[in-house]
Amino acid sequence: MFxxxxxxxxxxxVVSVLGVSLAGVWLALGYVLTGELAIPIGAHVSWNFFLGPIYGFPVSGNRVSPSLVRVQEIGPDVLTGGRSAPRPAWSGSRPCSSGASPSSATSRRATGGSRSPPR
Structure with a gap:
């Protein structure tokens, strides 16, 4: 859906949509493990804030300027994200997937197991 x-x-x-879908799974994991909607909202807002106004990358395909740091992406789109930004590329998907396991372990340790969202 994301x-x-x-x-x-x-x-x-297609590659960017797949990468963003992976980010959606990572964001959903924050909600599923804690039952708190603030976790994925905060992660998404933080990601977009640092990606655009701080580092100067495009946010959802839109350039944000000015930025604190000027960045020029060099390399193939599959690594840099091209016009879409790093999130849908290998460089953005890797932090999402590698951050999921520690997030899950920390949440389970803190709550004593996986927590289901309230109904």
């Missing part, structure tokens, strides 16, 4: 909502972003490709 990937589908980002499919209309400027410069979106």
């Amino acid at each position: 990937g589908a909502l980002h499919a209309a972003n400027p410069g979106a490709t």
